Amino acid sequence: MSARPKVVITDHDFADVELEREILERAGAEVVALQAKSEQDLLEHAHDCAAMINQYAYIGATTIAAMQQCRVIARYGVGTDIVDVAAATAKGIQVTNVRDYCTEEVADHAISLWLALARGLFAYNRATHRGEWHWQSAAPLHRLRGQTIGIVSFGAIGQAIARRARAFGVKVIVHDPYVDATTVAEHKVAAVSKEALVAEADVVMMQVPMTSETRHFLSEQEFRAMKPNALVVCTGRGPTIDNHALYRALSEGWIAGAGLDDPEEEPAKRKHWSPDDNPLFSLPNVIVTPHAAYYSEESLRAARTIAAQEVARVLSKQAPLNPVNTPIR
Numbered sequence: 001m002s003a004r005p006k007v008v009i010t011d012h013d014f015a016d017v018e019l020e021r022e023i024l025e026r027a028g029a030e031v032v033a034l035q036a037k038s039e040q041d042l043l044e045h046a047h048d049c050a051a052m053i054n055q056y057a058y059i060g061a062t063t064i065a066a067m068q069q070c071r072v073i074a075r076y077g078v079g080t081d082i083v084d085v086a087a088a089t090a091k092g093i094q095v096t097n098v099r100d101y102c103t104e105e106v107a108d109h110a111i112s113l114w115l116a117l118a119r120g121l122f123a124y125n126r127a128t129h130r131g132e133w134h135w136q137s138a139a140p141l142h143r144l145r146g147q148t149i150g151i152v153s154f155g156a157i158g159q160a161i162a163r164r165a166r167a168f169g170v171k172v173i174v175h176d177p178y179v180d181a182t183t184v185a186e187h188k189v190a191a192v193s194k195e196a197l198v199a200e201a202d203v204v205m206m207q208v209p210m211t212s213e214t215r216h217f218l219s220e221q222e223f224r225a226m227k228p229n230a231l232v233v234c235t236g237r238g239p240t241i242d243n244h245a246l247y248r249a250l251s252e253g254w255i256a257g258a259g260l261d262d263p264e265e266e267p268a269k270r271k272h273w274s275p276d277d278n279p280l281f282s283l284p285n286v287i288v289t290p291h292a293a294y295y296s297e298e299s300l301r302a303a304r305t306i307a308a309q310e311v312a313r314v315l316s317k318q319a320p321l322n323p324v325n326t327p328i329r
Contacts, residue, residue, distance in 0.1 A: 004028055004029055004030040005028065005029045005050030005051070005315055006029070006030050006032060006045070006048060006049045006050055006051075007020075007029045007030065007031050007032070007049065007050060007052070007053065007315075008033075008034060008042070008045045008046075008049045008051070008052045008053070009031065009032070009033045009034065009052075009053045009054075010034055010036045010041075010042060010054040010055070010059065011034060011035050011036050011037070011054065011055050011056055011057040012035075012055050013055065013056075013268060014300065014304070017033045019301070019305065019308070020304055020308040023305065023308040023312055024311060024312055026312075027311075027312035027315060027316060028315075029050065029051070029315060032045060032049075034057075036057040037057065037269070037271045038057075038058075038271075039058060039059075039060055039062050041057070042057065042059065042063045043062070043063065043066055046063050046064075046066035046067050046070070047066050047067065047068050047069075048068065048069055049067065049070050050069055050070060050071055050315060051070060051071060051072045051073070051074065051311045051314070051315060052072075052074070053073075053074045053075075053076060053307050053308065053311060054073070054074075054075060054082065054083070055076045055077070056082065056266070056268045056269045057082070057269075058082045058083075058269070059073055059082065059083045059084065059088075060084045060087070061084045061087040064087040064088055064091050064093065065087070065091075067091065067093065070091075070093050071093060071094060071314055071315060072093065072094040072095070072096060072310070072311055072314040072315070072320070073088055073093055073095050073096070074095075074096045074097075074307045074311050075095070075096065076098065076303050076304065076307050077097065077294065077303060078097055078098065078099055078102075078209075079210060079237060080095060080097055080324050081209070081210035081211070081237065083095055083324075085324060085325050088325065089326070089328055091327075091328075092327045092328055092329050093327055094314050094320060094323065094325065094327050095323070095324040095325045096307070096310040096311075096314070096320045096321075096323055096324060097322050097324050098302070098303045098306045098307055098322060100156060101294075101302040101303050101306065102293075102294035102296075102299040102302075103156045103157050103160050104160065105293060105294055105295060105299050106157045106160075106207070106235050106293045106294055107157055107160035107161045107163075108164070109235055109261060109289070109292070110157075110161050110205055110233055110235040110293065111161065111164045111165065113233045113235070113259030113287055113289070114149075114165075114203055114205070114231065114233050114259065116259065116287055117231050117233070117256075117257045117258075117259050117285075118141070118142075118144060118231065119138075119141060120137070120138025121138075122284075122287060123137055123138035123284065124137050124138050126284075140229075142202075142229060144168045144169065144170060145168065145169035145170070146169065146170070146171075147170045147171070147202040147203065148170060148172075148200050148202050148203075149162075149165045149170045149171070149172050149173070149201060149202070149203045149205060150172075150173050150174070150192075150197040150198070150200065150203065150204050151172065151173070151174045151175075151189075151207065152174075152175050152176070152194075152197065152204065152205065152206050152207065152217065152236075153175075153206075153207045153208045153236065154174040154175075154179045154184075154187075154189070155176075155207070157207050157235070158174065158176070158205075158207045159183075159187055161205055161207065162174070162189055163187070166188070170203075171190075172187075172189040172190070173190045173191075173192045173196070173197055173200060173201065174189050174190070174191055174192070174197075175191070175192055175193065175194050175196075175197045176191070194217075194222075195225070198218075198222045198226050199225050199226070199227075201227075201230065202227060202229060202230055202231070203230070203231045203232075203233060204218070204226070204230065204231070204232045204233070205235075206234040206241060207235055207236045208236040208237060208240040209236065209237060210236075210239055210240060214237070215239055215240065216239070216240070216241070216242040216245075217240045217241070218232065218240065218242065218245075218246070219241075220242070220245040220248070220249075223245055223246065223248075223249035223254050223255055224249075224254055226249075226254065226255050227255070228253065228254065228255065228256065229255075229256050230255045230256060231255070231256055231257045231258065231259070232246070232255065232257075232258040232259070233259045234259070234260050234261060235293040236262070238260070238262035238264045238265070238266055239264050241260075241264065242264070243264040243278060243280055246258060246280065247279050247280050247283070250280070250283050250285055250286060251279075251283060256285065257285040257286065257287075258280070258285070258286050258287070259286075259287040259288075260286065260287070260288050260289070261288075261289045261292065261293040262291045263278055263280060263288060264278075265277070265278065266291060267290070268290070268291060306321075306322070309321075310322060
């Protein structure tokens with residue numbers, strides 16, 4: 001068996017892991033790349049790995065319990081809902097993430113989804129490709145200036161969305177129980193309750209992390225309270241929106257449209273997937289992108305580099321730059 005510490009890359013959807021391999025082998029580690037879709041796929045390597053880096057694969061209590069040498073679990077991204085952080089903490093394992101690597105990309109993507117829906121771009125495109133040349137193909141459309149955008153979660157990305165949105169002459173309201181009054185004032189937005197936001201917003205921008213508090217943050221009650229012309233845009237975690245309730249809201253006309261970067265059950269986390277699995281994919285007033293809001297060549301390289309560097313740092317007994325937890329030693 002190799003004396004070098006083993007770093008397991010649980011899964012990835014980019015061409016290769018040579019960037020990570022270069023960083024980690026320079027730090028004296030051996031890299032094993034998998035394409036795991038379940039915890040069972042990880043157990044063979046869990047007992048003797050020194051680190052894991054994951055993109056979509058869930059690293060839960062079962063995997064962590066099997067770890068005998070692991071010192072760090074690194075996420076290729078911001079969210080840590082696919083790592084059992086409590087189990088890792090109790091086991092003395094450091095968890096890290098990658099912060100602020102894709103703020104501009106996600107904000108741009110959110111605004112793009114909004115504009116595509118609000119200006120009927122996909123409906124017009126489908127019509128012209130069918131040979132129909134009528135402005136009515138996407139009617140009714142409404143003027144953006146004077147509308148209200150509601151942003152749920154007002155961290156770095158929510159703030160970047162607000163800066164872009166104001167250029168269109170909209171009012172911006174936000175709901176985030178953890179944001180302070182100074183931040184709200186600095187960005188010239190209004191902080192409101194959840195109930196006020198869903199009732200007043202013409203566009204609800206969801207940029208919400210996945211926690212026990214935020215699961216199905218938008219469900220039937222919220223959709224019924226929205227304006228019939230309301231749009232929902234989600235560039236946060238998919239399970240924060242109840243997809244069954246969203247389908248009813250869209251198909252029965254409670255709201256007008258939705259742009260989703262991450263449906264509730266993300267296809268990349270499943271062994272087999274078809275758009276038939278989620279009826280939202282059948283609706284003409286829904287745009288779905290494949291969890292791509294974070295993506296640019298620059299942001300992808302940053303995420304991969306930082307995740308690998310965090311592992312190298314911990315394995316060389318240095319403090320991580322992006323710690324998620326304080327392990328129990």
